Amino acid sequence: MPRLRIFYVLSIGILGVLAGLAIFRPLVGGHEFSAIARESVLEEKDQWIIQFDIINQEETDMSYRMVWTTGGETYTETVLVPKGTGYSHIRHVYKETVPEYKVNMTLFREGESAPFEQVTYHLK
Amino acid sequence: MSIGKMFTYPTNRETRQARPRGVITAASLLLAVLTFVFSASLALAGGNVTVTRTSNPSANAAITASAGDNDGFQTTPTNAYANDATFAVDPNSGSGDNSVATGTGADKHDFYNYGFPSIPTGSTINGISVRADIAVDSLTNAPYTAIRLSWDGGTTWTTEKQTTLTATTETTYTYGGSADTWGRAWAAPEFTNANFRVQVINGDTGSPNNRDFSLDWLPVTITFTAPWDSYSDSGRTTISDDFTTYGNTVYMKGTGYPAGTYNVVYFDAGANGGQKTQTESGISVVGDGILNSQYLLNTFPSRIGGTWHALVSDNTSFASDYNASIAAPDIYGMLGNDAFTVQTAAIPEFPGPAAGIMVAGLCFGLYYWMRKRRLAYAKA
Numbered sequence: 001m002p003r004l005r006i007f008y009v010l011s012i013g014i015l016g017v018l019a020g021l022a023i024f025r026p027l028v029g030g031h032e033f034s035a036i037a038r039e040s041v042l043e044e045k046d047q048w049i050i051q052f053d054i055i056n057q058e059e060t061d062m063s064y065r066m067v068w069t070t071g072g073e074t075y076t077e078t079v080l081v082p083k084g085t086g087y088s089h090i091r092h093v094y095k096e097t098v099p100e101y102k103v104n105m106t107l108f109r110e111g112e113s114a115p116f117e118q119v120t121y122h123l124k
Numbered sequence: 125m126s127i128g129k130m131f132t133y134p135t136n137r138e139t140r141q142a143r144p145r146g147v148i149t150a151a152s153l154l155l156a157v158l159t160f161v162f163s164a165s166l167a168l169a170g171g172n173v174t175v176t177r178t179s180n181p182s183a184n185a186a187i188t189a190s191a192g193d194n195d196g197f198q199t200t201p202t203n204a205y206a207n208d209a210t211f212a213v214d215p216n217s218g219s220g221d222n223s224v225a226t227g228t229g230a231d232k233h234d235f236y237n238y239g240f241p242s243i244p245t246g247s248t249i250n251g252i253s254v255r256a257d258i259a260v261d262s263l264t265n266a267p268y269t270a271i272r273l274s275w276d277g278g279t280t281w282t283t284e285k286q287t288t289l290t291a292t293t294e295t296t297y298t299y300g301g302s303a304d305t306w307g308r309a310w311a312a313p314e315f316t317n318a319n320f321r322v323q324v325i326n327g328d329t330g331s332p333n334n335r336d337f338s339l340d341w342l343p344v345t346i347t348f349t350a351p352w353d354s355y356s357d358s359g360r361t362t363i364s365d366d367f368t369t370y371g372n373t374v375y376m377k378g379t380g381y382p383a384g385t386y387n388v389v390y391f392d393a394g395a396n397g398g399q400k401t402q403t404e405s406g407i408s409v410v411g412d413g414i415l416n417s418q419y420l421l422n423t424f425p426s427r428i429g430g431t432w433h434a435l436v437s438d439n440t441s442f443a444s445d446y447n448a449s450i451a452a453p454d455i456y457g458m459l460g461n462d463a464f465t466v467q468t469a470a471i472p473e474f475p476g477p478a479a480g481i482m483v484a485g486l487c488f489g490l491y492y493w494m495r496k497r498r499l500a501y502a503k504a
Binding site for chain 1: 419
C-alpha cells in the first residue's frame, strides 16, 4: 500500500474523530464538580449589582436552589443546569433596601440540606 | 471514486476522468456541511409572544333598577369568586319579558375588582375571555346567560355576548377568546379595578319567570402582547430577532412598565422549550417605565441554539424550563415574553458547525494537495 494512501486514510480517520468530539463533547472536563465562577460586585449610584455563574461539571444535570436574604427579605430561585454548562445570576440590590449593608446568598444542590456555597457580601 | 483507484498511477485519460469526480465529492461534502449549518435558521422564528393572565372578581353589585326583579344573583353572590362548586344563585330570575338581554326584564349583576396585573402601558390587548360556570334548574323556555364588559366603571358597555344554556348541571361557557376584543381596542389602564366590570345577564324566552340560575365561577383571561423586544445594539435602537455571530449580546428593552421590581429570565432552546440560562433579578423600574436587561450569548458553551425566550415577571422566580413557566403565567407573574433566534455559531467557544467546516476544509485541502502530487507523478 503506498505511503501516501496510508497517510490519507489515517488523516481522514483522525479528522472524523475530532469532528465527532467537537460536536458531541465540546467540553473536556477534568474533575466533576459544581462551582461558582466569575463572581463580581459592581457599585452604582443607587445600587449594587452582584453577579456570578453556577458551573455544573457533574455527571448529570443538576438542580440548584439559591436563597438571597436582603434586609430581612428573602428571594429564592431554583434552576436546573444541564451538565457541562452554566447559569448566570445577576442580582440588583438597591441601597435603600440594605440598611446594614449586608446581603447573604446561600446555594444548595437540590435535595441537600447543607449548602455547597454560602456568601455574605459586605457592601459598605 | 475509490481511494484505491485514486492512488493508482494513472494514464492521462484516467486523470481526466478522476478530476471531476473528486471535485464533485469534495464539493458535495462542503455543501452538506454548509446546509447543516444554515438549515437551522430556516425553521426558527422570533418576535413578541402573547401573555395570558387570568384573574377572579373580588367585588360585586346587583343592578337594582330596570333589571328584572332588580336583585341579580341575590343569594351568596360572592360564591362566584372561586371555582369551588358553591354558587351565586338568581332564583326566579327576571320580571315580565326577559327575553332581551339588554331589556328591563332581565336580571343583571356586575362583578369587578379583578386585580389584574399591571399590564405595561402600550401593550396590545389581543383578546378577552370570560369563563362562566353555570347551572340552571331547567332548560324550559331556552334560558340564556349573556355577558358584557365595561372599561369605565360601568358607564359604557360592549355589545353583549349571549349563550343559550345547554345543560342543567354546572357547565363551562366561554364568552370571547384570546383573539376577541369585544368590538373595541382596549388599553392597559382599562383593566384597573376602578374601570373594568363584567356584567352577567340572565333571561329566557317565556313566562312565568321561574328559572333559577346558579353561577359557580366567573374568571376573566386577558391575552396581551407587551412592548418587550430584543435589540442588537446597546442603545436599543435596532430591534433584532436573529443573533448569528460569536460575541453577540442580546439587549432587551421594555417600555410602559409600571414602577416596581421585575425579573428577566433568558431561556435557551434546550429541553422542554428551553432551560433557564440567566436570571437578572430585582431590576427596579421607575417613572420612565423602561425595563432594560442584556445577555452575552457566548457566556456558556453547550447552550442550545434555536429559538430563545426572554420572559419578564413581577419579581417572581420562573420555573427552570420555558414550557413550565408559560404554562402557569399567573403563578410566575409573567408580564412579557419575547422570542429571538440564536444561531449555534453565536454560543459556544468551539461550535460543532464551525468544527465541521474546518474538517471539511482540511479534507478538501488535503485531497487537493494529493491530487497535485499525483499529477506530478503522472507527468514525470
